[in-house]
Amino acid sequence: MEKSSGLYLLVYDFYEARIRFGFYRYGDCLPSISHICDTFHLGRATVRAALALLETDGYIDNRERRAARVVYEADHGRYAENAWDYYMPRKDGLGEMREAGRLLIRPLWEAGARRWDRNRWEFYCRNLSGILPGDPPPSMELHLLALMELDNQLFLNLYWEVLRYIRMPSLVDRGKMKSPITPDTIREGLDSGDVVAWMNRAVRDVYVPLEEGLFSFIHRETAVRGAEEIESIPFQWNIYRNRPQMRYTLASILIRKILYGVYPVGSYLPSLPELAERYGASLTTVRRTLALLEEMGVTESFQGKGTLVCMKRKRLDLEKSEIREGLRLHRESLQFLRLTIRGVALFTLERASVGKRAALEGKLRGMLEQGNSYHCFEIMLMFIREECPLAMVQECYARIAELVAWGYPFARLLLPEGELGNAYALRVERMADCLCREEFEGFCNQWTALLEQEEEKISELGAQAGGC
Structure with missing residues (x-):
C-alpha cells in the first residue's frame, strides 16, 4: 500500500x-x-x-x-534519533505554528463551538470520560467536533494536516500525559460565562508546555550533535478531494492565467502537447481539463483551430459531478476566508512596509479604472502570500487561491450580463480608501462583508444543485 x-x-x-x-x-x-x-x-x-x-x-x-x-x-538512543530526524527539519515550521494556529485554526473552531448550547457541552463532557492515556489530547477531540458543526471538509482537512505535521504529544512520556481539559474543568468553563474563551486558555496551557518541551529537546540534541545543515521541511496543505485528478488543479491554474491576461480572452490556448509539457500533465488530463473548462464557459474548442479563450456566460449543468465539486470547493474556500481574513489581513498589513501597502492600494484603484473589480480576490490573496511573514499562512492562502478561482464562472452566472467588471467596485473603492487612511480595521470590515455576501450567493446556488 x-x-x-x-x-x-x-x-x-x-x-x-x-x-x-x-x-x-x-x-x-x-x-x-x-x-x-x-x-x-x-x-x-x-x-x-x-x-x-x-x-x-x-x-x-x-x-x-x-x-x-x-x-x-x-533503545533510548534510537528513539531520540528518530525524534531528531523528524523534528529538526521542521523546527522553523513548528516555531511559528502557535501564531499561525491563532490566525487560521482558532477562528474556525470558535465558529463551530459557539453553536453549542450547554446541553451539547455537557454531552461532550460525558464522552471525554472514555479517553485512554495513549489517545490524542481532549483538545483535539473538541476541536474536531466543533469543526464538524460547520459542514466544511476543508476545515477538517486543514486541522488533520496540522496534526500530522506537529506530532508533539508523541514526545511526552505516558506517565506524564495529563490535561487540564476534563469533564469537571469544562463545567468550570461553562460556569465562567464564556466557555470558548476558557477553552482557548486551556488549549494554550496544553500546547505551550509541549512546544517548550519540543524545543528543549531540539536544543539539547543540537548541543550534543553540533550544528548541522538540514534542509527545512515546511508545512504543506494537501487537500483531499473527492476526485484528486490533476485536471482540477490544471483547470484552476488556467482560469487564473486567463484572469491575469497570460491567455487573454479572444486568444487561443497553446496546443495540447504544449500545455501537457508546460504543466507536467498527460495529454488525457489536458483534454479532460479543456472539456471541463468548456462546460463552464471558460473556453471553446474548434476542430482544426484549437481552444479559444472566451469566458462567456453559460448556464451550468449543476447536476454534473465536476461542476458540483468545483462549487463545493469554492463555497468552502469562501467560508474559510470569511472566518480568517480579519486576523490574517490585520497581521499582514501591520507588518508590511508603507510602500507595500501603497502598492496594494494602487492595484485596487487600478482595477477600478480598468473595470476589473473581480480581480480583488486574487490581488488580496497574492498580497498575503507575498507579505505575511508566516510560511503556514502563505501556504494555506496559496491553496485557497486555487479554489477561489473556481468562483469566476459561477460569478458570471449569478450576475446580469456585462456587470461582472464593476460588481465589486463599491467595496473595492472603500477598501482602497481605508488603506489610504491606514484604517486597517475598516479595510477588514469591507473584506468580511464582501465574503459574507459571496458565500451567501454561492450557498444559494449550491442549494439549487441539491446541496454542495
Whole structure:
C-alpha cells in the first residue's frame, strides 16, 4: 500500500510517531479498532488501512480479533534519533505554528463551538470520560467536533494536516500525559460565562508546555550533535478531494492565467502537447481539463483551430459531478476566508512596509479604472502570500487561491450580463480608501462583508444543485 494522500494517514502518522518516539514500546498493545474509530471520527475501513500499513512497515503485529501489538524494537538512543530526524527539519515550521494556529485554526473552531448550547457541552463532557492515556489530547477531540458543526471538509482537512505535521504529544512520556481539559474543568468553563474563551486558555496551557518541551529537546540534541545543515521541511496543505485528478488543479491554474491576461480572452490556448509539457500533465488530463473548462464557459474548442479563450456566460449543468465539486470547493474556500481574513489581513498589513501597502492600494484603484473589480480576490490573496511573514499562512492562502478561482464562472452566472467588471467596485473603492487612511480595521470590515455576501450567493446556488 502506498503512502498517498488519504485520511488513513492521519491514524498511521499518529501511531507511527508514538511508536518511533518511544511512547508505545515493544510488546505494548494499541487501542482497539473501535476505540480508534471513535477517537478520530473515522470509519473502520480507514482505520484498518492505517493498521495494515503500520504492519507492512514493521511497527505492529496486526491480528484478527486481537489488539495490534507493537513489534518495533529500539533503545533510548534510537528513539531520540528518530525524534531528531523528524523534528529538526521542521523546527522553523513548528516555531511559528502557535501564531499561525491563532490566525487560521482558532477562528474556525470558535465558529463551530459557539453553536453549542450547554446541553451539547455537557454531552461532550460525558464522552471525554472514555479517553485512554495513549489517545490524542481532549483538545483535539473538541476541536474536531466543533469543526464538524460547520459542514466544511476543508476545515477538517486543514486541522488533520496540522496534526500530522506537529506530532508533539508523541514526545511526552505516558506517565506524564495529563490535561487540564476534563469533564469537571469544562463545567468550570461553562460556569465562567464564556466557555470558548476558557477553552482557548486551556488549549494554550496544553500546547505551550509541549512546544517548550519540543524545543528543549531540539536544543539539547543540537548541543550534543553540533550544528548541522538540514534542509527545512515546511508545512504543506494537501487537500483531499473527492476526485484528486490533476485536471482540477490544471483547470484552476488556467482560469487564473486567463484572469491575469497570460491567455487573454479572444486568444487561443497553446496546443495540447504544449500545455501537457508546460504543466507536467498527460495529454488525457489536458483534454479532460479543456472539456471541463468548456462546460463552464471558460473556453471553446474548434476542430482544426484549437481552444479559444472566451469566458462567456453559460448556464451550468449543476447536476454534473465536476461542476458540483468545483462549487463545493469554492463555497468552502469562501467560508474559510470569511472566518480568517480579519486576523490574517490585520497581521499582514501591520507588518508590511508603507510602500507595500501603497502598492496594494494602487492595484485596487487600478482595477477600478480598468473595470476589473473581480480581480480583488486574487490581488488580496497574492498580497498575503507575498507579505505575511508566516510560511503556514502563505501556504494555506496559496491553496485557497486555487479554489477561489473556481468562483469566476459561477460569478458570471449569478450576475446580469456585462456587470461582472464593476460588481465589486463599491467595496473595492472603500477598501482602497481605508488603506489610504491606514484604517486597517475598516479595510477588514469591507473584506468580511464582501465574503459574507459571496458565500451567501454561492450557498444559494449550491442549494439549487441539491446541496454542495
